[in-house]
Amino acid sequence: xxxxxxxxxxxxxxxxxxxxxxxxxxxxxxxxxxxxxxxxxxxxxxxxxxxxxxxxxxxxxxxxxxxxxxxxxxxxxxxxxxxxxxxxxxxxxxxxxxxxxxxxxxxxxxxxxxxxxxxxxxxxxxxxxxxxxxxxxxxxxxxxxxxxxxxxxxxxxxxxxxxxxxxxxxxxxxxxxxxxxxxxxxxxxxxxxxxxxxxxxxxxxxxxxxxxxxxxxxxxxxxxxxxxxxxxxxxxxxxxxxxxxxxxxxxxxxxxxxxxxxxxxxxxxxxxxxxxxxxxxxxxxxxxxxxxxxxxxxxxxxxxxxxxxxxxxxxxxxxxxxxxxxxxxxxxxxxxxxxxxxxxxxxxxxxxxxxxxxxxxxxxxxxxxxxxxxxxxxxxxxxxxxxxxxxx
Numbered sequence: 001x002x003x004x005x006x007x008x009x010x011x012x013x014x015x016x017x018x019x020x021x022x023x024x025x026x027x028x029x030x031x032x033x034x035x036x037x038x039x040x041x042x043x044x045x046x047x048x049x050x051x052x053x054x055x056x057x058x059x060x061x062x063x064x065x066x067x068x069x070x071x072x073x074x075x076x077x078x079x080x081x082x083x084x085x086x087x088x089x090x091x092x093x094x095x096x097x098x099x100x101x102x103x104x105x106x107x108x109x110x111x112x113x114x115x116x117x118x119x120x121x122x123x124x125x126x127x128x129x130x131x132x133x134x135x136x137x138x139x140x141x142x143x144x145x146x147x148x149x150x151x152x153x154x155x156x157x158x159x160x161x162x163x164x165x166x167x168x169x170x171x172x173x174x175x176x177x178x179x180x181x182x183x184x185x186x187x188x189x190x191x192x193x194x195x196x197x198x199x200x201x202x203x204x205x206x207x208x209x210x211x212x213x214x215x216x217x218x219x220x221x222x223x224x225x226x227x228x229x230x231x232x233x234x235x236x237x238x239x240x241x242x243x244x245x246x247x248x249x250x251x252x253x254x255x256x257x258x259x260x261x262x263x264x265x266x267x268x269x270x271x272x273x274x275x276x277x278x279x280x281x282x283x284x285x286x287x288x289x290x291x292x293x294x295x296x297x298x299x300x301x302x303x304x305x306x307x308x309x310x311x312x313x314x315x316x317x318x319x320x321x322x323x324x325x326x327x328x329x330x331x332x333x334x335x336x337x338x339x340x341x342x343x344x345x346x347x348x349x350x351x352x353x354x355x356x357x358x359x360x361x362x363x364x365x366x367x368x369x370x371x372x373x374x375x376x377x378x379x380x381x382x383x384x385x386x387x388x389x390x391x392x
Contacts, residue, residue, distance in 0.1 A: 006054055008191045013050040015195055016043050019202040035086040036209060042078030045071040057181045062111050069111070069123050073103030076130040083137030099130050117170060117178045124167035131160035148208040152201055159197040162190035226271060227278035229299070230292035238290060239302060239352040244345025249311035250352075251301040252359040253281065253318065256337045256371040258297040269329040273336055280322050285314075300356065315340040315374040323372060337372035339363060344377075 020043035023036045049071030056064035077099030085091045106122035135156035142149040169186040222234035230238075244250075255261075255277060262270040274297065281299055282291050288304040303311055323337045341362025343355045358377045366375040 005188070005191070006057060008188075008195065009050055009054045009057070012191060012195050012198065013047055013054070015198045016047045016050060019198055020044055020047065022202060023205060034091070035082045036205070038082035038085055038091055039079055039205065042075045042082055044075070045078075046075035049075060053181070060116075060180045062116070065116065065119065066108055066111055069107045069119070070100075070104060072123070072127060073100045073130075076127055076134075077103070080130050080134045080137070083134040087137050087141045099126075099133075102126055103130070115176045117175045117182075120178070120182050121167050121170045124163045124170070128160045128163040128167065131156050131163065135160065145208055145211045148204045148211065151204045152208070155197045155200045155204070159193055162186075162193040166190050224293040227275055227293050229278050229282070230290060232292060232294045235290065235292040235294075235300060235302065236352070242352055243349035244352060244355045245349055246345055246347050247305050247307075248345040248355075249303040249306050249342060250355045250359045251303070251311055251315050251340055251342050252294070252356070252363045253277075253299045253301070253315075253338050253340045254363055254367070255297040256339055256367075258336075261334075261336065265329045265332075265334075269327075272329070273327060276325065276327065277322055277336075277338065280325070281318055283321075300359070311342045311344065312374060312376055315342055319372065319374055339366035339371050340374045341366055342374060342376040 020040045023043070024040035049068050052064055052071060053068040056068060074096075077096045080099055081092045081096040084095055103123065103126040106126050107119040110116075110122060111119035135153045138149050138156065139153040142153070165186040166182065166184075169184050170182060173184075222230060222237065224231045255273065258270065258273070261273055274293075277299065278291070278293065281301060285291065285301075290302045290304075292300050292302075294300050301314070303314070319338055319340060323335060325335065326333050327336060341359045341364070343359035343362060345355060362375040362377040366373045369375065
């Protein structure tokens with residue numbers, strides 16, 4: 001049995017080592033996914049702990065058991081923190097430290113006191129809890145990618161159950177002093193589950209990494225890199241197939257005399273102006289309202305299910321707020337204004353492209369009429385809008 005058990009431990013150690021290298025390599029190919037690096041870092045002490053435990057199986061010296069416990073607690077705590085990092089984008093040193101210290105307190109004093117059976121009970125219970133907490137982090141993130149995250153959460157849970165079984169058998173036997181490594185059916189089952197779980201978690205983590213890469217590329221394709229708003233393509237993807245009724249509206253904004261801002265203050269200041277206006281435009285909107293940068297200094301706001309007059313009120317609010325904003329560049333302050341054109345859908349329904357074009361015509365009417373104002377398009381009939389001026 002000893003030879004077979006050590007062979008399984010060796011297989012687990014090699015599998016964990018390969019997984020650590022694979023996850024580290026995946027992180028290297030796309031560095032923003034730092035949770036992969038954290039997982040890889042967590043596997044390192046676990047791998048060392050596995051081989052240390054193999055030495056303890058051969059020669060059950062307390063110092064080897066204590067070293068195994070400490071390495072396992074550090075490794076599994078880091079993996080728990082990596083799960084939190086996946087969910088929140090922040091690595092939690094508190095979790096890594098809390099898990100490690102809790103595990104050490106639950107096992108090391110008992111081992112030093114000669115109660116190795118009690119120490120292994122504490123070790124298995126704490127590792128099971130850390131694995132369940134890790135499973136919870138991925139479960140809470142399941143909306144991002146259902147299949148791989150369900151799988152990862154399930155495998156961590158299954159592995160946690162196997163450690164709990166080991167603790168349960170030791171508690172059932174009631175042996176506080178063993179004098180050797182635990183030797184029972186639960187240990188064999190747990191080792192087999194760990195080997196299978198390691199392989200499965202590794203494969204699903206890589207699948208999740210690929211999914212996030214694809215999602216990142218999709219997001220880049222529909223996002224304006226300067227302002228973080230949707231781009232023109234995204235707006236047409238969202239609304240190009242929809243018919244705009246009277247409760248929907250499009251507002252097109254254009255920053256007045258923006259070329260002179262670039263000429264006088266430089267393009268870096270011009271970029272600041274664009275970002276400030278994007279922030280102003282996005283403030284206080286509902287989730288159903290969409291904001292996009294159409295290109296240059298032109299922006300669009302699409303209102304879905306808007307009450308009568310809301311589009312004009314929002315356009316005026318944005319115009320007033322932006323005109324009142326003080327912009328500072330090179331120690332000098334200046335202000336910018338914005339013009340806007342508003343177009344509503346029709347009772348019969350009209351395509352997005354037509355509404356956007358109508359709003360654009362209203363915008364240019366605002367430019368012709370002196371800038372820093374809002375113009376609202378009024379439809380004389382289905383395809384021929386007129387433009388009337390609102391108070392500026």
